[in-house]
Amino acid sequence: MKKILYIMSLSFLFFSCTQEMTLPSKDASELEIAxxxxxxxxxxINPSAETTLIDREGEYDFVFTSNKPAxxxxxxxxxxxxxxxxxxxxxxxxxxxxxxxxxxETNLEVNAVKIEAGKSTADVKLTIKNFDKLAFGFYLVPFKVNFEGKTAIHMVKVFKDGAYSALSPNSKKAMPTLASNCVLRTEPMKxxxxxxTNDWDIRNLANFVLKGSKKPVFDYIVIFAANMNYDPIKKxxxxxxxxxxEPFVKDAVRYTKPLKDRGIKLIVDILPNHQGVGFYNFQSYNEALDFVKELKMWADKLGIDGFDIDEEYANYSVLPSLPTKGNQSVFYFMRAFKDIMPDKLLTLYDYGHSLSSFSEDEDTKKKVNDFIDLNWSDYNITSGPRAGISNHKYGNLSVEGNLRSYYFSSPTVYGPTLRSRAxxxxxxxxxxxxxFNIRGTEIKPNNSGVSTAAQSLSYITQVFYGEDAEFNGKYYVGQNGL
Structure with a gap:
């Protein structure tokens, strides 16, 4: 598969116009508060915050404190x-x-601050202005002040985003009108x-919205991929x-904010990496539990909403000491996942596994459907959910948008196929x-502001929601420079 001039309101505030990664013990916060x-x-308002993240015009209050009075x-x-x-x-x-x-400089004003003799604190007001004139993107205010030879700094991030209307339990996309006989359907199509991510930026998918309602087109965005690796020393x-x-790991909020603001869930695909470990050779529930605890650490650290089971490229022969255990190994993982992270999504890509509607956990007698929140087929598959997943959790006829001139580059040619699959x-x-993986070259609006990918997606969104799709916001250049 997947093959913010600082304009000083008073003159006495001086302004001069002239590889392998493990969870880091320290991160960008070292630069954000000093x-x-x-x-x-x-x-x-939030003195424990390592940064202040602003996405609208207004006044923001800060407090300067010195351990010695002036x-x-x-x-x-x-x-x-x-x-x-x-x-x-x-x-x-x-x-x-x-x-x-x-x-x-035209977007920021900072009030002048006088500290009286014998005082050690002062309020500092920062005002964001002319927000409507900012171009889309992330801006930085390195809010650095000096006092009697001492320096304090607080990083303020200003984010200007495109137009959208966030998804929420009380604000959903429309239900499909086609095939109203689906009596069990209670939610819009997802x-x-x-x-x-070796090529493209996840945030671009968040900028696809429905033209009228401005609801996000995508409900879930999946990072492809993080790897399941093996440490031979720690075994x-x-x-x-x-x-x-690595940029995502160092500064996850830059990537997750556009998604979370829109109500989009972020899922990380877990892909074996030719190192002899995969979803089929957990030797016990406790071994699976150990791995899931690490997943939870990353989820808490980075703001991840769920993980995807993607059984490919394990190369089990590399580690004969960890023989495969059949479907029970997958159940060890699924059960540990829901035991440790019941609030997180667990999804399943229908490829490489042998789970069926008859499969069950030998300890709890639970089925796959008891653990999996969402499931989708491999490309072009028309049959139903082979692991016994409920229809409302399932999708078939998945599309690979990875190939040049394929599906999303020529809407009039491939649009009817997309509509048929929807x-x-x-x-x-x-x-x-x-x-899977719409190319950035098809996502990026042309000189006329038109995204061919948005045109193609409209063939799908018309079926699901009765609206066309559009790209609204900043285009983010991917890791490949495109």
Whole structure:
């Protein structure tokens, strides 16, 4: 398979116009909040926040604190524009990106701050303005102040996004009108989009919205992929993010915010990696539990909403000491997953496994349907859910958008096929439709502002929701530079 000028309101505030990864013990927060000699600059509403993330115009309150009172009447001074620009450059370097830009001077105002003799704290007000004139993207305000030779810094991130109306339990997409005989259908059709992160950026899928309602087209976005690797020294499997995913690991909020704001769930595909471990050779429930605890650590750290079982490329012969255990091994994993993360999604890609409607956990006698939240077929498969998954959790006729000039590059040619496949899922009372890896070259709007992928997706969204799709927001360049 898947083959924010700092404009000073008072003149006395000085402004100068002239590889293998494991869970890090420290991350970008080292650059986001810093103090020197006992001074801090914190968000007044949320003083424990490592950064302040802003996505609208308004006033924001901060508190400067020193562990020593001012010897005489003093003023906070802001670092020079040059120094602030250098901080943005260093921040980008630390996070392996060039995406953060310094907020333009016309979009920010900071009040002047006087600290009276004998005082050690002061309120600082930061105002974001002219937000409607900002281009889409992420901006950085390295909020750095100096006081009696001491320095405090707090990173403020400003995010300007495209237009959307978020999904929620009280705000859903429309139900399909086709095949109203599906009496058990209680939810709108769900759209699942995988992204090959070695090439493309997951956020682009979030910017597909329905033209009228502005609801997101995709309900779930799947990162393809993190790997199930094996540590021969510790003799345990672990989750591995390759170098292309390192920016996500270092600064997950930049990737997850556009999704979470829209109500989209983020799932990480777990793909074996030719190292002799996969979903079929967990030797016991406890071994599966150990791996799932690591998954939970990553989910909590990065804001992941679920994980996808993708049984490929295990190469079990590499580790004869861990023989395969049949379907019971998969049940060990599924049971451990729901025991540790009952609030997280567990999904299943129908490929490489031998689970069926007859399969059951030998300990609990539960079936696959008791553990799996969503399931979709391999490409072009028309048959129903072979693992006994309920129809409302299932989707067939999955589409590979990975190939050049395939499905999403020529809407008039391939659109009817996409529409037919969408109609098939509705007619058969299935609940979802999976698309793997739409190429960024088809997603990116052309000089006329038209996304051919959006045109193609419209053949699907018209069937599911009665609306066309559009690309609305910033296009994010992928790891391949396109």
């Amino acid at each position: 103090s020197s000699d006992g001074v801090t600059l914190l968000n007044k 010897a005489s009447e003093s003023y906070l001074t802001l670092a020079s524009r040059t120094e602030l620009t250098n901080l943005v450059t260093e921040y980008n370097r630390h996070l392996l990106t060039t995406e953060y830009a310094i907020l333009p 759209m699942i989009g995988y992204i090959e 345990r499997r672990y989750l591995h993010f390759n170098d292309k995913l 109609q098939s899922n509705v007619t058969n009372c299935y609940g979802n439709f999976m698309i």
